[in-house]
Amino acid sequence: MAALSVGVSAGEVLGLIASGEARTRSSLARATGMSRPTLAERLEVLFRAGLIHEGANAAPSGGRPSRVLDLDRDRYAVLGADVGEDHVRLLLTDLTGVVVAERLTELPVTAGAGTVLGWVTRTGAALLEETGRSTRDLLGVGLSVPAPVDRATNQVASPSVMAGWEGRPIEALIRAELDVPVVVENDVNVLGFAEHRQAWRDYDDVLFVKAGTGIGSAIISAGQLFRGTHGAAGDIGHLRLRPEDGPLCRCGARGCVEALAAGWSIVRDLRRDGVDVSTTRDAMDLVRAGDPEAVALLRAAGRSLGQAIAYAVNLLNPAVVVVGGSLSGAGPHLLTGVRASVYSHSLPLATNDLRIVEGRHDERSGATGAALLAAARTLRPDVVNDRLRALG
Structure with missing residues (x-):
């Protein structure tokens, strides 16, 4: 060479x-x-x-x-794993994110890091073999997890549904079986990265907001995922809009965006009024059926969420705001409220040409985004040059 x-x-x-x-x-x-x-x-x-x-x-x-x-799409590949609360989806993709092979298993995150990551590495090796590749052709692994990630350690931090994962060396556990670079990222950042790469790559500054049972956001700045010092950037769900008289949030504070606009808060208010619902999905089914109370609550949630997004728009001045998650998929009600609040609470210059759109993600987006993150790291000039030197 x-x-x-x-x-x-x-x-x-x-x-x-x-x-x-x-x-x-x-x-x-x-x-x-x-x-x-x-x-x-x-x-x-x-x-x-x-x-x-x-x-x-x-x-x-x-x-x-x-x-x-x-x-070259035919030789090298990356793995993208989406670890959900009750499942793991694994994709083998080429370096552009095109899916080559896929597996889905019902495996709860509570099974622990060893069990979940063991399934990922074993299944990843099997997918490589099935597609005529070896572990030498694998260039990276991306992992999406439903919890904050400390970017300095690549470890889960302050988990909610990931009890028992704290302090576990995720990267080391994967590299013990598949010795390639590993990217670990929280699920909202992964979805935001996927949205940007697949739908809005022509725009350098994008804000992605996931509105589901909880609320979070991902910030794309200058074309790159912005994580902050420790990976905590984008926690829009715990901005306190009504700290004095707002409802109690799951975090213990009052008046957070989540307590006013998340799926769990809509369920709370419906149950308070005697409606028999248990989950965010139940509440959104009522919205789709045209239940007036559920629709009114979702519109109000949109206005509250839009106020928080307006603060972010004034601070970040994105070109596009993408609103995804289960609340956005129940009709136009959430997005209507978001738009009304953003345009009334943001500076005119910040909203010039601003686009506020619904997310395009599907059930594969978490794993796809994880694979795209792995590919992006693999294709960094310093990583490529190191590999070329190793090849001699």
Whole structure:
């Protein structure tokens, strides 16, 4: 394999190809300022590593047709696992997020880190074998979990449904069986990352809000997932809108957004009025059936949630606000309330051209987002360069 020369690295060249910024030799030469011989050397390193291929499709350039460079989708893969409260979904995808193989199992998170992660690594190895790959062709694992994650340690922090996972070395447990880079992220950030990469990649600044039984948000800033110092950024559900007279929240404070707008608070209010509901799904079924009280509560929840989103819009000035989760899927009621509050509580400059839309995620989005996070880490220039050096 050719040695890397001084200047733009092979990893940086791969990043330009993967992002779509430059996908022909001529556009790469312009983007990097490299001479054609030096660029050819970088590309040869990537070809030999099996990371890219050159297709026959011509890219319109106004001159001589150029062959398009792209990630090689047939060899390398990543795993994305969505750990839910009562299930685990595992996807094997190529480096662009296209699903190659899938497994779903009913396995509660309370089974513990060893049991859950053991299933992930064993099943991941089986999926590689079934698709004609080996563990040498696996470049990363992404894990979505329903709890906050301390970004410094890649460990679950202050869990709610993940009792027993505190302090467990998730990355080490996975790497003991699959020795590749591991990304551990909370489920809301994973969904927000998936929404951005799959639907809003042309926008650098996106706010994703998940409104379900609980409420959280993911912040995409300058095209990257913003986590904050310890990974706690985006906890919009515990902004205190009515600290003096608001209802009690599950966190122990009064007047939090969750206590006014989450699925569990709608269930609370319906039960207070004698309606026989137990879950957020029950409440949303009533909304879909046109129950006037359930509809009114969801609209009110939208207005409260919209007030919190308005604060975030003033602070972050996103181009797009995406509202997902089970509350957004029960008709237009939540989004109508959100829009009304955002436009009445935000500065005019912050809402110029602002789009407020419903999320597009489905049951695969958590695992897909985890796989996309793993691929993004795998394709970082420093990680690519380390791999190329290891290959010799």
